[in-house]
Structures are given as structure tokens and as C-alpha cells.
């Protein structure tokens with residue numbers, strides 16, 4: 001079980017209260033009507049699957065019902081940081 | 096051309112507000128646990144038990160949403176409700192018969208006597224400008240109050256929240272998992288806890304609480 005700090009409730013809660021929502025920082029194409037199929041396909045379907053640091057969106061579904069970002073090590077499951085939507089990660093993979 | 100979703104100018108929106116909780120004598124209101132006949136159970140109860148249960152039924156519940164940066168929203172709420180919205184996460188305030196629970200940084204639950212809900216809702220709409228939301232959700236949920244020396248033990252079986260007094264002081268509010276449903280939990284007194292539960296889950300939670308409190312003895316109160 002992960003123990004996750006919600007940046008809105010400002011305390012650690014059990015993983016059961018949250019839902020994982022996949023990769024964070026996926027920018028929607030600014031001009032969808034003029035995207036190539038490859039650009040739209042990448043936006044809709046293609047996701048990173050790193051071994052190591054990964055930036056993810058989590059949802060505090062039974063608590064404050066807010067979305068936020070988590071930097072998590074997919075190998076050790078260690079949560080490195082939690083930050084709000086619109087903010088940038090401080091912990092990033094090297095290279 | 097991509098379009099912007101935000102309106103350029105704040106539009107004037109007229110909302111039809113209905114009094115959902117008629118106080119007329121000939122309209123019968125039923126709480127989500129009407130069928131459980133808690134009043135009957137209360138009158139033929141055992142006198143002693145470690146857990147007491149009471150439904151705080153048919154109260155007015157208003158969901159408020161708005162930005163803490165919107166002065167009109169914060170001031171309007173304070174003025175109409177008679178007490179400022181709690182801005183500290185996981186806290187609640189109580190004044191007279193009105194209680195306000197923090198739900199998220201931009202959401203609060205106001206609980207008040209049913210016959211005040213309509214007036215307060217109208218008052219809020221008159222007092223607040225800008226982007227906000229007031230919804231009467233009275234029919235959609237109810238409050239179960241657990242009390243007694245073993246109330247905390249029942250919570251420990253039911254939720255993943257840390258309900259130790261050092262982590263859950265009186266007045267704290269937290270939404271969490273409750274059995275296989277959810278609840279907004281508030282510690283309203285030293286040994287008293289309130290659960291705001293969804294109407295459609297009320298019966299399930301009632302059954303769950305009976306089972307979870309069996310070993311301590313359950314007393315139903317009016």
C-alpha cells in the first residue's frame with residue numbers, strides 16, 4: 001500500500017482513497033483540427049513506461065476529489081514528490 | 096480555430112430555485128433510513144452498550160463551491176451563514192444550528208435546519224457575484240451519528256482514516272473510504288462522530304454499522 005500525501009488535504013492518506021490517472025504533463029495539441037494522425041495518435045495513445053522516475057496524475061477520489069501530480073519511482077514504488085496541477089516537478093530523471 | 100471555453104464577459108444567469116424541503120404539514124418526508132424504523136428500535140432498546148447510533152435526519156444540506164480568491168463569495172457566505180467558511184483544510188465550524196464542513200479548497204458542505212435551507216440558498220444567490228455554485232443536496236444524503244466509548248473502534252473497522260485522537264481532533268473533517276462505500280467523517284465531540292453518507296448507500300451503511308458494533312452493544316437513539 002502506498003501512503004500518499006494529498007497537497008490539498010495536506011496530509012498522508014492510504015492509497016485506497018486515491019485513483020491513479022496515468023502519465024502527467026500531456027499537453028493537448030493547441031490546434032487539434034490541423035494535427036497529423038501521428039500527432040493526434042501520440043497525444044491520445046502513446047505513453048511513457050519508464051523504469052525509474054515517472055510523473056503521474058493521481059486523484060483523491062474519496063477525499064477532496066482533486067487531481068494532483070506525483071513523481072514516483074516505478075522500480076521501488078517510492079514517492080519522490082507531490083505537486084499541484086500546473087506546477088512542474090523538482091525531481092526529474094537524469095539524461 | 097480553437098475556441099476558448101471561458102466566457103469573455105460574466106453572463107447574468109437566472110436560476111430557478113425551488114424549495115425542495117416543503118414544510119407544509121401534509122407533505123410527508125422520509126429519510127433514507129425510514130424503512131429501518133429507528134424510532135421503534137430506540138424505544139425497545141437495551142439501555143447499555145458501547146456504541147450509540149442516531150440518524151440526524153431530514154436536515155438541510157447545501158453544497159457550496161467557489162474560489163477563496165473571490166471576495167464576494169467568501170464575504171457573501173460569511174454574511175448569510177453568520178460564520179466564515181473554514182479555509183484550513185479538514186476543519187469545520189459550527190454556529191448555532193449551522194455547521195460547515197471543509198470538503199476541498201473550493202468546496203464546503205453546509206448543514207442546517209431544513210426549514211432554513213431555502214432562505215439561505217436564496218440569500219447566498221442574492222449576496223454573491225461571480226463564478227460560484229450553490230446546490231441543495233438535502234435529498235441525496237443523510238447524517239449518522241455514532242457516539243459512546245466504542246464508537247472509535249467501529250470507525251477503525253470501517254475506514255482507512257487514522258482516527259487516533261492525536262491525528263483526529265474534535266472538529267476535524269475527512270472524506271474517506273467507509274466499508275465499501277464512502278463517507279464524510281467529522282468528529283463532533285470527544286466520543287461523537289458524524290458520518291455524511293449518500294442516500295443510496297444509507298441502508299448498506301446501516302447494515303454494516305449494526306454488524307460492526309455488535310460486539311460492543313448497539314443502542315439506537317432518537
Ligand SMILES: [Zn+2]
Pocket residue numbers: 006007008009010060063064065066
Ligand atoms: Zn485530498
